[in-house]
Every structure is written in structure tokens, then in C-alpha cells.
Amino acid sequence: MSAVRPSETEPFDPYGPERALAYSPEDATFALFNDYATGRPVLRHGIRIPVPTEVRATWQRSRTPELTRSAGPMETIEGYGIFTFPYGPVSMGVPESGKFEVRTYGERILSLEPVTGFKSRRILTSIAGQPISDGALRIERLAGNFSAAHAAAYLAAAESAAGIEVPEGELWVRALAQELQRIYNHVHVLARLAEAASQNVGAAQTHALAEEMLRIQGSIFGHRWLFGALLPGGPRRHLDAADRRDLGRRLNLHSEQFERLWELFLGSRTFIDRIQATCPVRREEALRWGAVGPTLRACGVAWDDRLRVPVTPYNDLFLELSQESAGDALARMLVRAREVQSSYLLLEQMLDRWPRDPGRLLSPAPPVAPGRGLARVESPSGDLVYDVTASDGRVTRIGMRAASQANIPLFARGLRNGVFTDFHFAWESFGLVFAEIDA
Amino acid sequence: MPTWIGQAARNGIVTSRYPAEPATDAEVPETARPPIPLRGDAALHDGVARCPVGAISEEELDRGKCIRCARCRPAGFEFRGPVEASTGRRAELRVGSAAPAGPGLVEALPPLVGFPRSLHVFLVDAGSCNACNLEVLALANPLYDSQRLGIFFTSSPRHADVLLVVGIPTPEMAPAVLRAYEALPAPKAVIAAGVCPISGGAFAGTPGLLAGLEELVPVDVFVPGCPPAPVEILDAILRVHGRARTAGGD
Ligand code: SF4
Numbered sequence: 001m002s003a004v005r006p007s008e009t010e011p012f013d014p015y016g017p018e019r020a021l022a023y024s025p026e027d028a029t030f031a032l033f034n035d036y037a038t039g040r041p042v043l044r045h046g047i048r049i050p051v052p053t054e055v056r057a058t059w060q061r062s063r064t065p066e067l068t069r070s071a072g073p074m075e076t077i078e079g080y081g082i083f084t085f086p087y088g089p090v091s092m093g094v095p096e097s098g099k100f101e102v103r104t105y106g107e108r109i110l111s112l113e114p115v116t117g118f119k120s121r122r123i124l125t126s127i128a129g130q131p132i133s134d135g136a137l138r139i140e141r142l143a144g145n146f147s148a149a150h151a152a153a154y155l156a157a158a159e160s161a162a163g164i165e166v167p168e169g170e171l172w173v174r175a176l177a178q179e180l181q182r183i184y185n186h187v188h189v190l191a192r193l194a195e196a197a198s199q200n201v202g203a204a205q206t207h208a209l210a211e212e213m214l215r216i217q218g219s220i221f222g223h224r225w226l227f228g229a230l231l232p233g234g235p236r237r238h239l240d241a242a243d244r245r246d247l248g249r250r251l252n253l254h255s256e257q258f259e260r261l262w263e264l265f266l267g268s269r270t271f272i273d274r275i276q277a278t279c280p281v282r283r284e285e286a287l288r289w290g291a292v293g294p295t296l297r298a299c300g301v302a303w304d305d306r307l308r309v310p311v312t313p314y315n316d317l318f319l320e321l322s323q324e325s326a327g328d329a330l331a332r333m334l335v336r337a338r339e340v341q342s343s344y345l346l347l348e349q350m351l352d353r354w355p356r357d358p359g360r361l362l363s364p365a366p367p368v369a370p371g372r373g374l375a376r377v378e379s380p381s382g383d384l385v386y387d388v389t390a391s392d393g394r395v396t397r398i399g400m401r402a403a404s405q406a407n408i409p410l411f412a413r414g415l416r417n418g419v420f421t422d423f424h425f426a427w428e429s430f431g432l433v434f435a436e437i438d439a
Numbered sequence: 440m441p442t443w444i445g446q447a448a449r450n451g452i453v454t455s456r457y458p459a460e461p462a463t464d465a466e467v468p469e470t471a472r473p474p475i476p477l478r479g480d481a482a483l484h485d486g487v488a489r490c491p492v493g494a495i496s497e498e499e500l501d502r503g504k505c506i507r508c509a510r511c512r513p514a515g516f517e518f519r520g521p522v523e524a525s526t527g528r529r530a531e532l533r534v535g536s537a538a539p540a541g542p543g544l545v546e547a548l549p550p551l552v553g554f555p556r557s558l559h560v561f562l563v564d565a566g567s568c569n570a571c572n573l574e575v576l577a578l579a580n581p582l583y584d585s586q587r588l589g590i591f592f593t594s595s596p597r598h599a600d601v602l603l604v605v606g607i608p609t610p611e612m613a614p615a616v617l618r619a620y621e622a623l624p625a626p627k628a629v630i631a632a633g634v635c636p637i638s639g640g641a642f643a644g645t646p647g648l649l650a651g652l653e654e655l656v657p658v659d660v661f662v663p664g665c666p667p668a669p670v671e672i673l674d675a676i677l678r679v680h681g682r683a684r685t686a687g688g689d
């Protein structure tokens with residue numbers, strides 16, 4: 001076995017029949033990256049991304065076992081008085097179960113290694129062999145607050161694998177659901193940051209705004225978390241003109257309230273000071289370790305799948321890329337806030353320009369190979385990839401790379417030399433979800 | 440110059456009136472409500488065939504399995520059930536189609552004695568999708584404001600009266616759930632919130648996962664839903680206290 005340096009990359013060829021998202025026989029020593037220069041995905045080795053054992057076992061091993069587990073971004077630091085402090089998996093202030101092994105001598109965090117897999121529900125393995133539509137039920141429950149992104153990416157990959165074309169109206173509904181959920185998640189992050197900073201009035205107001213988005217989703221799709229909203233081949237819910245007017249009206253009120261709150265947060269020195277310079281990610285690091293989403297855009301890299309992956313309806317809509325350069329928790333929050341604003345704008349455009357012929361059949365994802373579909377969407381926390389092989393309407397293989405999997409090494413690195421009180425600000429600012437890391 | 444206080448005043452957040460008044464449609468949207476099988480509906484047969492998790496038969500609906508996906512909806516089901524569907528006995532989550540849910544179907548549990556006026560709740564995620572966690576957390580936001588009812592969330596099981604478990608227990612989490620349960624001082628109550636810890640929900644039957652929370656610890660209250668809405672979780676917590684609304688009774 002030869003060691004592979006973490007920086008080594010190889011081109012990722014989505015057209016090769018057996019090459020995509022190949023898991024190494026060792027503990028997941030690859031990650032799927034964007035080559036930001038060429039816009040092509042690449043595989044990079046030597047990075048630990050937890051992959052459930054079963055997934056590894058069922059995946060066809062198309063790669064020779066020459067990869068080896070590297071220490072990844074975390075290496076053990078030794079010294080007088082330094083000890084490892086296990087944090088989690090319950091009672092860690094983060095409301096999900098996960099664990100961190102923290103090397104410290106008391107106050108300062110010397111290194112931090114995420115230990116994941118506690119919540120592994122074996123979802124991807126359990127979907128293999130199932131009809132595409134049954135898989136969708138589990139996928140939307142893979143990470144409940146990112147359900148629209150997961151469902152949209154899974155469905156697009158599975159439909160494209162099965163050669164199913166989708167009515168244009170359904171693609172619009174999927175995008176609409178994703179933008180609503182993006183707003184919910186970014187507003188929720190803002191509320192959690194405010195809570196961590198003891199901005200109690202602001203946190204309460206912001207939580208109420210997040211709750212209002214759940215209610216909007218509930219009244220439009222009948223479910224607060226959009227479960228069941230997106231179905232293979234077509235929507236459960238057709239948005240007629242009256243629904244769209246009603247939605248537009250509620251979104252207007254929502255965005256006005258967001259603007260008021262955001263202005264107050266920007267004027268709050270205590271809030272801004274607390275998140276400024278917290279858990280910084282440098283641009284080179286973000287590129288080296290494969291950050292995605294607001295984490296990546298906050299350190300000056302212009303990448304957003306909605307602009308890079310040409311699918312309906314995003315290719316018809318105006319979207320301004322949000323970008324910052326400082327790479328800290330404040331920069332990530334600034335990016336999110338601007339994305340909330342641009343999502344309102346996207347939704348407004350969608351409601352205005354709803355397709356006249358929603359029944360026109362379109363392909364949901366660019367073709368990859370017969371029987372195989374690959375779809376990438378910009379989930380609230382960043383690039384989300386599904387790779388599905390299907391035959392006879394059933395999923396035969398499925399691979400997934402979630403934004404939280406890509407970003408957690410950056411979180412761990414960013415907290416180095418931070419102090420324990422930074423932990424929650426850092427965690428919330430990345431928008432990490434253990435449910436999609438563990439799947 | 441805008442201020443937080445001015446903003447709070449002009450915003451006029453309306454806190455839920457639940458449980459003094461029934462839950463509104465805004466609080467629990469249509470398909471998040473418990474489904475009721477409609478007696479004698481000829482289309483029930485089709486609905487049964489469409490259910491992806493085997494929650495319904497011609498005779499009964501098992502709310503402990505139903506993920507409220509609404510696939511059966513066009514056929515013989517109505518999503519208008521009372522939100523007070525939590526029970527202390529697993530078997531009571533099965534409702535017969537011959538006896539549609541109505542007032543008094545679910546009796547309020549006798550209060551689990553020994554709890555003080557306020558109740559401290561410790562949340563454990565045994566393997567959830569995060570939606571259940573967020574619905575529990577939502578109880579603290581000003582729209583639900585669980586503190587007005589004396590319900591507080593603690594960050595240590597040693598200070599808790601109630602263990603609130605969400606998610607399907609994974610073998611990796613099982614020891615941690617047990618440890619948390621053991622750390623709670625007596626008297627203690629366990630709430631299984633969402634169909635994941637009740638029956639596995641959408642993940643039921645996955646090899647390697649536990650069949651439900653009952654395999655690990657005794658459960659006092661089962662809260663159906665995927666996820667249950669905040670007021671449904673609130674109902675279950677109040678049930679532990681003997682302060683819940685009675686199902687269907689307005
Ligand atoms: S809502 Fe879904 S899970 Fe529940 S009974 Fe109907 S089909 Fe089955």
C-alpha cells in the first residue's frame with residue numbers, strides 16, 4: 001500500500017462507468033472536490049470522511065486498494081499537561097448526537113477530531129434494491145432540515161439514471177422548495193448564533209421568523225419540513241395562480257421582517273465582535289480540504305452550484321453570488337444573510353415567471369451514462385452530490401456526498417487555537433448537520 | 440434609530456394559546472395531523488396498497504408506524520385528527536377504521552406522580568434526521584414559549600425529570616441513551632417523540648438498527664408523527680404531568 005499525500009488529486013470522470021464516488025476499502029479516504037479552476041469535480045485522497053461500514057461493503061470496489069488512511073487534517077499533539085477531552089455524543093449543546101475528541105491543556109483547543117457515525121441509520125445501503133419512490137421517503141428523512149435539497153438531488157440522479165423525464169413545473173416546485181428551505185436554514189443559523197451570543201431579544205425574534213418559514217412551508221406543501229413535497233416524476237402539489245399570490249404575499253412580509261432584524265444585528269457591536277475572527281478558514285485551506293457552500297464563499301471562492309450546474313429553472317433566473325473574504329464566522333454569516341436576500345429574489349422571479357407549460361418534459365440532470373445519474377445541488381450548507389444507478393425503476397447503487405461531510409474538517413481546523421467558548425459560534429456558523437454526515 | 444425593543448413591540452409575536460385552546464392549522468398543518476381512516480370508504484383498499492410502511496390495513500391504522508406521507512390520502516383517509524394523539528400504551532396508537540378517532544379516544548394519562556410544578560426535560564438524539572430535534576427546540580421559541588407552562592430544557596440528565604428521545608436508536612447510540620436514562624434521578628419519565636423511536640418509522644426493518652426505543656428503556660409516552668409538531672410534543676410533556684388536553688375535546 002502506498003501512502004497518498006492529502007494534496008494529491010485525480011480527475012473525476014463522471015463518464016467512466018465505475019469510477020464515480022468510489023469508496024476506498026479503508027475508512028473513506030477520498031473526497032469529491034470541485035476543481036475551482038476548471039469547474040470539474042476531482043477526487044482527492046487522504047481525507048477522512050466517515051462512511052458507514054455497510055456502504056463500503058456494498059459498494060463495488062472499482063478502485064484498487066492502494067489508498068491508505070492518513071491522519072487527515074488532524075494530527076495528535078503531545079506535550080506536558082495536554083489531555084484528550086471527549087465531548088459528546090450527548091449533552092454537548094449541539095442538539096444532535098456526535099462526538100469530538102479535543103486535545104487541550106485546559107482552555108485552549110489544540111486540536112479537535114470529529115468522531116462521527118453515531119447516528120448512522122444505514123440509509124444508503126437500505127435503499128439499494130428499493131423502488132425509486134420508496135427511496136425518496138428515506139432520503140427526505142436523511143437530514144430533515146435539508147430535505148428539499150436531498151430529495152431534489154436524489155430524485156434528479158435517480159430519474160436521470162432511469163431515463164425518466166420530469167415535467168418542467170415539477171422542477172420549478174423543487175427549486176422553490178429548496179429556496180424556501182435555504183431561507184429557513186440561514187435564518188435558523190442566525191438565530192442560533194444570536195442565542196449563543198446571548199442576544200436574547202434578537203434570538204427570539206429570529207427564531208420566530210424561522211418558525212414562520214416552517215409555517216409557510218406547512219401551508220403550501222402540507223408539511224412543515226417538506227416531507228412528501230417532492231415526488232419522483234411529478235409533484236404532489238401543483239401551485240396554481242392563487243397559491244402563488246398567497247405565497248408571494250407571505251414571502252414579502254417575511255423578507256421585510258428579515259431586513260429589519262438583519263439591520264439590527266449589523267448594528268449590534270456585541271454580536272458582530274463575538275463572531276468576527278471566530279473559527280477562521282483560510283482560502284488555501286478551504287480549497288485544499290474541499291470546503292463547500294457558504295463556508296467556501298466566505299473565504300473568497302466564487303462557487304455556487306446554482307450558477308455552475310445548468311439545470312432548470314436556475315439557468316433562467318438571475319442570481320447574484322454572495323462572497324466574502326475574511327473566512328471567519330462573521331463572513332459566513334454575511335454570506336448567508338445575502339443568500340437569504342437573493343433567495344427571496346429568486347422566489348419572486350419564480351412566482352412571476354412560472355412556466356406557462358408546466359407539463360413540458362425535461363431531463364432533470366445532465367446525462368452521465370445509461371442507467372446512471374449524477375446530480376449536484378447547492379444545499380443550504382453547500383454542494384450536495386448524489387450518484388445513483390438504477391434499473392427497472394429500482395435503485396441498484398447509491399452514493400452521496402453531503403455538504404457537512406465536506407465542511408467538517410474545516411470546522412475542526414478552524415477551531416484549532418480557539419477557546420472552548422468559541423465552539424458553539426463555530427459550530428452554528430458552518431451549518432453542520434450530523435444527520436447528513438452519518439446518514 | 441431602530442432598536443430591539445422597538446422591533447419586538449412592533450412585531451407583535453403571538454404566542455400559541457395551546458393547550459388553553461386547540462391547536463390551529465398554522466401550528467399543525469394538514470398532513471402533519473394524525474390521519475383518520477374513514478369508515479366504510481370504498482377507496483380504503485387502494486390507500487392500504489399505497490402505504491409504504493405498512494401502517495394501515497383495512498381494519499386499522501397504526502399511528503406508531505405512520506410517517507404521515509399522505510400517499511394514502513386520496514383514498515379513505517383524512518388528515519384532520521386531533522393533535523393529542525400521544526398515549527402511554529403502544530397499543531393505543533392503533534386505531535380501528537371502524538371507530539374513527541373522536542372525543543375521548545385517547546384518555547389523558549394519570550399524572551406520573553412525584554414531579555414538582557415545573558418539569559425539566561433532557562433531549563437525547565438516538566439517531567434522528569434532525570427535524571424532530573428542531574421541533575423540540577422550537578418549543579423554546581416565543582411562538583410556543585414552553586417556559587410559560589413550566590417546561591425547561593436542561594443540558595444535563597442529572598437535573599432532568601423527563602428523558603425525551605428522538606430518532607431511531609442506532610447501535611452506536613444505544614449505550615449513550617442507556618447512560619442518559621440511568622443518570623436521570625427518580626421519578627423519571629421517558630417520552631418517545633416521533634415514529635422513529637416508536638417503530639423505526641421510515642427506517643423500520645433496516646438491518647442493524649433497533650426496532651424501537653422500548654428495546655432499550657421503558658417508555659411512558661409515545662408521540663406519533665414524523666416529525667410531531669411542537670404542540671404535539673408539548674401535549675406529550677404535559678401528559679406526563681397530567682395537564683394535557685383530552686383528545687378531540689375542544
Ligand atoms: S400517511 Fe403514509 S404512512 Fe401513514 S397510513 Fe398513509 S400511506 Fe401509510
Ligand code: SF4
Pocket residue numbers: 141144566567568569570571605606607632633634635636640641664665666667
Ligand atoms: S420521526 Fe421522522 S422527523 Fe422524526 S427523526 Fe424520525 S424521520 Fe425524522
